[in-house]
Amino acid sequence: MDSFDMVHKQYDAMIHKIIHSLNIYKDKDAFYQTGLIALWEAYDKFNPEIGAFPAYAYSYIKGRIMTELTRNHLTEDRNVYQKEEFWELIKDEQPVETLPRERILSYCSELTVNQTKWVLYTCLDVLSVREIAKVEKVSISAVKKWRKGAIEKLKLLEL
Structure with missing residues (x-):
């Protein structure tokens, strides 16, 4: 498989597309970083015998970003920040x-x-x-x- 730099360049648009599809408008940079880490983990754990990498990477990245999104919503719900x-x-x-x-x-x-x-x-x-x-x-x-x-x-x- 290619080096991670090549994979990063190739799948950068996928991370942005996932963020956009989840309607994330706050903290985009933090979610992009989460997606990039998920891409690296998918790259590291990928087994070519199981299937195609793009589908694996997409589901891995989207799952990780959704988990982070849920975690952020729970934190906002539990904490009240007064004006x-x-x-x-x-x-x-x-x-x-x-x-x-x-x-x-x-x-x-x-x-x-x-x-x-x-x-x-x-x-x-x-x-x-x-x-x-x-x-x-x-x-x-x-x-x-x-x-x-x-x-x-x-x-x-x-x-």
Whole structure:
């Protein structure tokens, strides 16, 4: 039989076709890798006396990808990943000790006005992104941009 490189080139389209036929649209690279490993295993275990290699490889690859697909679905069903808004709704039961306003402002010298607002609302008033957006009458994504910029600049000050 040919070397695996030749087999890989010859059956590469088969792996892609199987992925497409199973309507896999997420994590295509991971499923392609699974298919490639299955092709290698089929190549390694193939016995020419049993039948033709293309049919053997096809069933081996498709079976392995379907097993991986089932495993992924079970993992998704068993695990619940909460959206960011969920975590903003949870109230912290611990008493909050805030820093003095002057000390907080001393860290904000390199920040824009809006980034400073985010720091003050977050540290002094303990407001969530959603609450800051409501108070400032801006979108939540705008406040998230303030937060991102402030965090990036404050990290640079740590150095």
